[in-house]
Amino acid sequence: MLGGIAAGGTVTARESATRYIVDLKSNARLGKVDVVHDLSQVGLAVVEGQERDVRRLGTYAPDIEMQLDLPAVEHIDTTAVAGYDDPLYGLQWDKQAMDMPDVHDMCKGEGARIAIIDSGIDASHEDLNVNVGESKNFTGDGLGKGVPAGGYHGTHVAGIAAATTNNELGVVGVAPEAELVDCRVFSTGPGASFADILAAIVYAADIGSDVANLSLGAYPVPRSDLAQFYGTILNRTMTWANSQGTLLVISAGNDAADLQHDGSFISLPNEGAQALSVAATGPIGFGWDAGEKTAPAYSPSVYTNYGTNAVTLGAPGGDYDIDAYLADLPGWWYDLVLSTVPGGYGWAAGTSMAAPQVAGAVALLKGEDSSLNANQVESILTRTAWMPEDYDKAYYGAGFLNPYGALKEIGL
Template structure:
């Protein structure tokens, strides 16, 4: 994606978290939930109450009417790596969806511990199983989640808390996810300093045909600093909109925004059970990652670039004209799966790398053209020879019988 850079920040479940330009590692971005919505997790430093399941259908699920997609695509046989704060595999809607992953904070664990509640919320938007009596469900409910735990750092009221693995470990985690068969990677993480290891890891994922979806960041009102990995080439940078379709005030603007998705006051699953309302581009990104999983299942012959082109080409029009805020428009998973005209890309859509002309491919095309032209000449000549042969086969015998005298009345 020309001129784009990537950003590393986790944005989600009612916790607002971000990494300042001098930070040494990735951080989560969200907004703290009210006391009644907090939870008590074994081994985690909190004593919050468990939230309850929410029966009402959240606005984002209403917007996308995800049940329409169920007969077409569910994300089956697609693996989405969630590189985040871990993913709780015991939540009712996540059971059976979470693969053994990797923990870069507590080596030896499988990535299913989530003290920050961020990664579980992100993963639930992608793959939460539809459940009776619960209105919330994931975009690709049969996709598999590969959890990779790299940070539980949060910034609350301007203060950082929690562990983080650092940017080099983040880069290593991306490579690990690629090498462990991820088809899509979701990075609801923002880092505000360019880093060669991180940039190289993103390039590695793109080279290996993995769809990389990243959050655009939540610091629009705090100077709108350049986010990484969102501004790196080859990723899909995602901004946030609210229920009215307007870009969220916190959602960062810039050429790194390729499209937008629900991220304002969205419902997500919380570890163990129940749901919480959260805000952030961290939660907009997994809507796009889930849609990418649907496209990868329904159109298995498309490469990662073509999947990205399809997602951008099938967006809904944004209510505003600021391309830095909305990118190509608002995500529409149903159109991304069903439209036959895609992946024709809209003009000037940001984020995707330019098409590179392959000289070998051009030479092959020229050779094919010459071969076809010669074949047409040969076919024409053969037809002419056949016509002459047919003519001689008819005329010569008759002329010989008449001794070459012109025919006349009897």
């Protein structure tokens, strides 16, 4: 078993000297450049070539690389606990807090499709159902698809959303009968190309994904003329995906930042148009003695970004007590989120873990009623969320995720 803790996300952006994102003129001819991603659905192209040739095509800017801090890991042991016949369910405080047994008595997301835009999913994991045929590697690294080439993060995210149930293995996902599609935008290095992320969003919508989960981001991004270009094309791409029926669920970030009052900075892509931005909650003292520091599963996580108009929902992402962590007190890791990792199972905490809880809830609704569009699904989730007492609304947006209430809202 692997366990880990999410550190605050320090993000940097590095411009590419050879790759550009172009907002194409109507009469643009791409003959003198190499096209990396044809995003004509949204009037864009990602190209490689000489800047003088790119200039003729339209407004452009260099591609940028997003750097993300990922959780650390360590070895711990666990034991089988009754619940489902999935032996680790008893350690999943996140699923217990959302009444998953009652939810799954109503539906399990059959027929829904979840795109995971991340570091890659281990499609060989016995607890995951990955459509490798529809999966795609956007990085150009030649390492294939349905593989965790960018690290364990994408596999962990995938399991939170849709690990299978009642298979005598591991953990329970929110939508265990939904189909996962691996859209890998991270390679062996720590960065992901902004252009590759745009391409993955367009692809997820093109293949009919009901929801795309993006547990990634860049913050702080200064509000400058260049940032306005990136923001404009991001908003256009996200709005188009939403219009195609693909709801974009995005982590709010792990900087403990007030996104509502951060002045001249923005957070991308979770502050983009049509984003369903998710903040993290978590317990202190689940399965171990935290003394007077005990907190419920719906309490805001110490690291989560927040902001009344910058967050749509709060959802279980895990928390930790820093003193217990530094002292390595037995059981502190139980407050993190347990999910799949390549070759096994592990704990991690972050808004990266909160977002797929919501993505799974989207899949539950779409699996039950495929006629719902993206805006209708988001409306149902926000209407049925509940607001914890004694906590600041800025950490929740509309409230704490309530899959059971959402399914009841559509008549189950």
